[in-house]
Amino acid sequence: MTMSPRARLESVAEELKARQARVEGHLRQVGEPALRDADDRFLLQQSDEVIQAIALRLGAEIEEINQALRRFDEGRYGVCEFCARPIGAARLSTLPAATRCARCARLI
Ligand SMILES: [Zn+2]
Numbered sequence: 001m002t003m004s005p006r007a008r009l010e011s012v013a014e015e016l017k018a019r020q021a022r023v024e025g026h027l028r029q030v031g032e033p034a035l036r037d038a039d040d041r042f043l044l045q046q047s048d049e050v051i052q053a054i055a056l057r058l059g060a061e062i063e064e065i066n067q068a069l070r071r072f073d074e075g076r077y078g079v080c081e082f083c084a085r086p087i088g089a090a091r092l093s094t095l096p097a098a099t100r101c102a103r104c105a106r107l108i
Helices: 005-027 038-044 048-073 089-094 102-107
Strands: none
Touching: 005 038, 005 048
């Protein structure tokens, strides 16, 4: 299935938000035991500090995706912020929120 870049960004954002909700659920010690899977068991073994770090990291990733969506709406998505050349499609498919082309990312 091929997705438009915007649809891909939105699906990444959805997935990150679902993970964030789950991680925050663990912070509040809620959650349905019957629904616990490997991710839940992993989270249950972590300290609050580790879970908070994961929640922060997810929040930062969601913000990156939101910024990418804004750039998309402004017509700047997929353009390197340093050299203004297009960012390669392969790079954008692995790093949908990339703001630099592969060359600039290596140099800066
Ligand atoms: Zn560049």
